[in-house]
Every structure is written in C-alpha cells, then in structure tokens.
Amino acid sequence: MSAPPLSLLSLVRPLVRAVTYTRWLHLMVGAIVPLAVGLVYPGLTDPGLAEWLIVAALPVPPVAAIALLPSARRAEGLQARLMLLPGKHARVRRATDAATGISATPSASWTDRGRTALWLVFRMEAGLAVLLASIWLPQCTLVLAGAVVEEPLLAALTPSPDLGLPALAPLPLLALLALVVGAGRLDTRTARRLLGPSVKERMTALEERTERLLERNRIARELHDSLGHALTLAVVQAGAARAAKDPEFTDRALATIEETGRAALEDLERVLLLLRETGRPRGASPGLDEAVRLLDSARSSGARVDAEITGSVEELPGPVSREAYRMLQEALTNALRHAGQVPVEVRVTAERSRLRLLVTNPLPEGRPQAVPGSGSGLRGIRERAALLGGEAKAGVKDGEWRVAVTLPLR
Known part of the structure; x- marks a missing residue:
C-alpha cells in the first residue's frame, strides 16, 4: 500500500495537532470583549453589518489603554506561549524568549507598550472575525444540506435555502478548518512580531x-x-x-x-x-x-x-x-x-x-x-x-x- 502524497499529509497533519485547536481557542477568547460591549450597545438581537462594525470599533480605545499597564505584556506573553506554541518548552517556567520568540516580561518602554496595544487590538479583531466565521460557516453547511435555520445570527450573509445543494454541504466546514489553521498560524506569527523580545532585551x-x-x-x-x-x-x-x-x-x-x-x-x-x-x-x-x-x-x-x-x-x-x-x-x-x-x-x-x-x-x-x-x-x-x-x-x-x-x- 503506497503512502499518501506529501501534499495530502501536509494538509491533514495540522488537523490532528492539539496546538491548532488551542490557537483557535486563543482567538475566540479575544472576541469576549467586543461581544460584551455589543450586548450593551448596539445590541446583538438582530445585528447587521453596520452593527458588527460598531461592535468591532467601540472596544479599541479601552483595550489599547490596557497596554499601558506593564503587566499586560507579561500576561499576554504567557498566554501566547501556553496556547500558541507546541511543545513542552513553551509551558515550563524556564522557557526563554530566545526559545519561544515571545517575551514574558513586563513592558519596559513606550515602544513595548505600543506593540502590546497593537497586539491586543489585533487579537480582539481577529478573534471576532474567527468567531463570526465559526458561527456562519456551519450555518451555511446546514442550509446547503437542506435544513431550515430560523432567525440565524447572520441572516444577511446566510445562503438562501432555495440553493440547497447537499453535495456542497461539506465545503463550508472544510473552509472553516482551513481558516482555523491559517488564522492560528497568523496569530502565532503576529505574537512573535509584536510580543517578541525588544532590542534591549535581546542585547541583555x-x-x-x-x-x-x-x-x-x-x-x-x-x-x-x-x-x-x-x-x-x-x-x-x-x-x-x-x-x-x-x-x-x-x-x-x-x-x-x-x-x-x-x-x-x-x-x-x-x-x-x-x-x-x-x-x-x-x-x-x-x-x-x-x-x-x-x-x-x-x-x-x-x-x-x-x-x-x-x-x-x-x-x-x-x-x-x-x-x-x-x-x-x-x-x-x-x-x-x-x-x-x-x-x-x-x-x-x-x-x-x-x-x-x-x-x-x-x-x-x-x-x-x-x-x-x-x-x-x-x-x-x-x-x-x-x-x-x-x-x-x-x-x-x-x-x-x-x-x-x-x-x-x-
């Protein structure tokens, strides 16, 4: 029996790794703040595209202000190490910045605070987008399979039941898996760039x-x-x-x-x-x-x-x-x-x-x-x-x- 093609293995391998799903969870947690704000204003009973844009924009100033606290960088760095990086080296206390590429020290300069603010805003916006996609794409699968979804959360973006094509029902789920893998890698790369050691820390x-x-x-x-x-x-x-x-x-x-x-x-x-x-x-x-x-x-x-x-x-x-x-x-x-x-x-x-x-x-x-x-x-x-x-x-x-x-x- 011949081995599967290398390209197929490279596509399947991320789906069986635990870090793929911890990265997904890391992104979803970032959406908690905008959802909490949206419940207050403008409300999430029947939001449209404009309302979702407001939900995404309103929390930006207070979230960026949190980065002024030196400990915010340390907290975000520890979370990123634990949830974004595979291997035991990212979970032990003696994990170094050089080994993980992510710093877990408090902010020591305004540059560190600025990078932390950018990271917090990115994590929030990317998490909100992934959360909405994680809700919408399964809905699309149900609609394409012929099910009737009453009062969908994203009714404006959900396909019409008249277009029900059961053969295409798995495609949204496959798209969701690809999104989870790609967004997790982007999240990790961005964390290393924005939470990575500063020049002073590297010199030290x-x-x-x-x-x-x-x-x-x-x-x-x-x-x-x-x-x-x-x-x-x-x-x-x-x-x-x-x-x-x-x-x-x-x-x-x-x-x-x-x-x-x-x-x-x-x-x-x-x-x-x-x-x-x-x-x-x-x-x-x-x-x-x-x-x-x-x-x-x-x-x-x-x-x-x-x-x-x-x-x-x-x-x-x-x-x-x-x-x-x-x-x-x-x-x-x-x-x-x-x-x-x-x-x-x-x-x-x-x-x-x-x-x-x-x-x-x-x-x-x-x-x-x-x-x-x-x-x-x-x-x-x-x-x-x-x-x-x-x-x-x-x-x-x-x-x-x-x-x-x-x-x-x-």
Whole structure:
C-alpha cells in the first residue's frame, strides 16, 4: 500500500495537532470583549453589518489603554506561549524568549507598550472575525444540506435555502478548518512580531550568554592550568625518584607530589563550586604573592629555577595578581613538560603602571623546537593577557624558549 502524497499529509497533519485547536481557542477568547460591549450597545438581537462594525470599533480605545499597564505584556506573553506554541518548552517556567520568540516580561518602554496595544487590538479583531466565521460557516453547511435555520445570527450573509445543494454541504466546514489553521498560524506569527523580545532585551540576553561563555572558558583554563601543573610535577617527580634510586630523594619527591596533589584538589573543589553555584563561600584563587609555592615545587622536581621578583607584588590588583599566577604556573609547567630538568629563569617586575613576567629556558638537545603559538596552554596565556588588556608572546629567541607577558595595572 503506497503512502499518501506529501501534499495530502501536509494538509491533514495540522488537523490532528492539539496546538491548532488551542490557537483557535486563543482567538475566540479575544472576541469576549467586543461581544460584551455589543450586548450593551448596539445590541446583538438582530445585528447587521453596520452593527458588527460598531461592535468591532467601540472596544479599541479601552483595550489599547490596557497596554499601558506593564503587566499586560507579561500576561499576554504567557498566554501566547501556553496556547500558541507546541511543545513542552513553551509551558515550563524556564522557557526563554530566545526559545519561544515571545517575551514574558513586563513592558519596559513606550515602544513595548505600543506593540502590546497593537497586539491586543489585533487579537480582539481577529478573534471576532474567527468567531463570526465559526458561527456562519456551519450555518451555511446546514442550509446547503437542506435544513431550515430560523432567525440565524447572520441572516444577511446566510445562503438562501432555495440553493440547497447537499453535495456542497461539506465545503463550508472544510473552509472553516482551513481558516482555523491559517488564522492560528497568523496569530502565532503576529505574537512573535509584536510580543517578541525588544532590542534591549535581546542585547541583555546576548550579554548574559557572552558572560556565561566567558565564565566557561575561564573555568576551563583554571582546570587546565591547575591540574596540568600538578600532573606534570607528579610525573616528573616520579620519574626522577625512580631514576635516582635514592631513598632520601624519593621521600622528598613523594612529599612534593603529596603537596602538589593537595593544592590541585583544592583548586578542583573551588572550580566545582563555581559550576554547582551552590551559594557556598568560594575559596579565593591564589595570587602572584604565592609564587614561592610554584617556584619551590618546580625546584623540587629537579629543575634549577633562578627567580627574581622585583616590586610589591602584594599590592597588585586582584585580577592581575591571580591571572599572572596562572600564567607563571603554565609557563613553568611547559618548561618541565617539554624541556625537562633544565635551568629556568623567572623574572617578575611590578612597575608603577605595568607588570612584566618573563620565563626562559634553554631548548633541550635532541628535541624539536616547539612551534610558536601551539598548544592550549600558550593559547590560555594569551587569552588571559588579552582579557586584562595586556600582551603575551611565546617563542624561540637566541636558542631559548621565552614566554613574555606584559599586563597593565590600570
């Protein structure tokens, strides 16, 4: 048995979706206000075309005035999400404006109020039109089928019983179904256009998304630098202890591995607290004033570290001190990982307006020169420096591998 044509499926599919009928109900609800006004004036006992035009026009000013209330936009946005959009994402509290295309926040400007007023008027007029069509088209079906409709609500528009053609009786019902589907889609499209996020709301959402991405990148760098440094030291210490075959040196190596591992666990716990967002106090990241710990751990791994720190690093701004600590950590880790137990020179200069960090080590014999700019560690150093308005360079110069960082203090 062959499948139905694609065109037939596309015509039938909307009729079996619940959202088609919730959109229909959404439009019909919009007709409540003009019908209530029409009951007062001019009355709905035997209305003609002129009376229906009055019924449609009279409620426009008060309905538009309702949009002056900031909460009107929120109420209409929530209704539109619930009744016009398919899927669970439109019904949960955490549904976002970007996911639905419809804002559920109060009006924050006169532009928002104006768009809300246009939406309320559109919903009312479109709902009235759909309601009248929903009454009139079934009447047409009854008349074409040969039934006699006494005192029809829309007598002026109902076909004469003399034109009764039973074969054409289903056509008005099919027209009604097509109207329901088309009007529902138009209602949804108009809601997204008039109740969609404003430019300010989109900019705020974009800034929040950018902040989240930057925070994720920062956490990734924290994990890479902290855990990478700890694992590198552990590997180097273990290898050196096995090669030395000296119990005293092995004890020192194990003590260094233990201390480094404990510090890495503290960093890992702090980063996990950031991810969990539990509201618990978060431990402060280490700063450049704790650089002695880095230098000692590098020396304990067998590297000969010549360090010179000039200036008051204790008085550096917090962000500069923390990021400089991570950059020094990554530079030492790279030296130990790629060069081994070679002399490493560290120069830290805290000047009046900038901080300079220079880490150099000779290239090991028999190893290929590293490609400047390769590796996520060097990329992380550059990203940290760029975020602070500084500059970081890494590469081979005069037979040495150099990592030079300059950070502004203001």
